[in-house]
Amino acid sequence: MNASPRIAIIGAGMAGLACARELQDAGFRPVVFDKGRSPGGRLATRRLDGDIRFDHGAQYVTAHGDAFRSTLAAIIEDGAAARWRPATANGIDPAAEDWITGTPGMSALVKPLAAGLDLHADCEVIAVERETAGWRIRRADHATGDCFDLVVSMVPVPQARRLFGPVRDVAEALDDVTMAPCWALMLVFAGPAAGVPDVLQTGSETLSWLSRNNSKPGRNAASECWVAHATADWSSRHLELEREPVAALLVDAVQRMLGGAMPRVEQAIAHRWRYARTVRALGRPCLASRDGTLFLGGDWALGARVECAFDSGRAIARAIIDGRWKP
Numbered sequence: 366m367n368a369s370p371r372i373a374i375i376g377a378g379m380a381g382l383a384c385a386r387e388l389q390d391a392g393f394r395p396v397v398f399d400k401g402r403s404p405g406g407r408l409a410t411r412r413l414d415g416d417i418r419f420d421h422g423a424q425y426v427t428a429h430g431d432a433f434r435s436t437l438a439a440i441i442e443d444g445a446a447a448r449w450r451p452a453t454a455n456g457i458d459p460a461a462e463d464w465i466t467g468t469p470g471m472s473a474l475v476k477p478l479a480a481g482l483d484l485h486a487d488c489e490v491i492a493v494e495r496e497t498a499g500w501r502i503r504r505a506d507h508a509t510g511d512c513f514d515l516v517v518s519m520v521p522v523p524q525a526r527r528l529f530g531p532v533r534d535v536a537e538a539l540d541d542v543t544m545a546p547c548w549a550l551m552l553v554f555a556g557p558a559a560g561v562p563d564v565l566q567t568g569s570e571t572l573s574w575l576s577r578n579n580s581k582p583g584r585n586a587a588s589e590c591w592v593a594h595a596t597a598d599w600s601s602r603h604l605e606l607e608r609e610p611v612a613a614l615l616v617d618a619v620q621r622m623l624g625g626a627m628p629r630v631e632q633a634i635a636h637r638w639r640y641a642r643t644v645r646a647l648g649r650p651c652l653a654s655r656d657g658t659l660f661l662g663g664d665w666a667l668g669a670r671v672e673c674a675f676d677s678g679r680a681i682a683r684a685i686i687d688g689r690w691k692p
């Protein structure tokens with residue numbers, strides 16, 4: 366094992382980036398792979414023509430612990446996040462805790478963490494194999510792959526099962542974790558939806574969340590953009606439908622909720638999150654192989670919030686830094 370180990374991190378969502386940032390700041394040089402076009406994972410922002418941006422994944426973040434609170438404070442200081450104070454209904458009280466959003470979109474939250482990392486986007490890892498030289502990472506664009514001393518997997522559990530099913534020390538524990546899907550709907554209206562709050566959480570069978578995206582700080586206030594999330598149950602039952610029929614069904618559900626206040630729909634785009642929210646978490650920050658060369662984490666280790674991903678990523682970084690491999 367090298368004095369300075371070769372470290373691969375698979376996944377550049379909040380968990381992977383929090384881990385990579387901590388390692389890099391401690392003098393390690395991790396290599397990060399993500400199959401997406403840009404980092405962030407479920408902290409995602411979709412850009413449409415006309416400077417319209419949608420947060421179709423995570424809507425806002427909250428900090429319960431000091432580590433995430435101080436990271437968010439630094440990101441706010443950098444101008445990449447701000448507090449959101451929406452007008453709410455149905456007993457939701459955003460004054461009870463700070464709701465923080467990235468500006469101008471949720472994906473901005475991860476940019477400060479990603480700065481200066483050796484990050485390979487558009488790079489899907491298709492297999493990870495143990496060899497005498499270490500772990501070989503096979504990529505969709507580079508089938509031979511490179512070898513690493515340590516591998517950190519920060520992908521949702523079903524995707525981790527596909528990569529690490531044969532690694533018996535970790536595979537069994539993955540079976541205890543469950544995640545649910547979510548269909549999201551992005552809506553552009555022809556004009557403002559007057560007289561309705563910015564956020565509605567209704568307890569409806571179809572929708573779990575409906576909000577005015579342009580009420581968030583730093584958005585284009587001229588475009589009336591809404592985001593709806595279907596419930597886990599509805600999303601599971603409609604998981605394999607095409608995006609167009611799902612969009613039509615969800616527009617009907619929004620119409621039922623907003624009634625006469627709903628303006629004409631100019632665009633309606635559905636997005637499927639196959640692994641959206643943790644239902645049953647692992648209950649500890651990460652899994653590690655017996656020889657300490659493979660770590661698995663992500664939000665699913667601790668819960669269903671962005672802070673859970675952050676805490677899991679940092680815990681793995683600390684385990685590596687405090688281990689026997691000093692840079």
Ligand SMILES: Cc1cc2nc3c(=O)[nH]c(=O)nc-3n(C[C@H](O)[C@H](O)[C@H](O)COP(=O)(O)OP(=O)(O)OC[C@H]3O[C@@H](n4cnc5c(N)ncnc54)[C@H](O)[C@@H]3O)c2cc1C
Nearest residue numbers: 376378379380400406407423424425490641664670671674
């Ligand atoms: C619709 C929705 C609404 C939500 N709302 C909130 C909210 O309001 N507040 C909140 O705190 N949380 C919310 N969440 C949850 C929050 O988004 C997640 O907890 C958090 O973003 C998870 O981060 P992560 O790094 O663990 O995983 P991810 O963000 O999923 O990152 C995993 C990364 O791994 C990459 N990847 C996967 N497989 C491979 C592979 N084989 N090779 C390379 N890369 C791979 C993916 O591209 C992805 O970038 C919401 C989630 C969804 C989907």
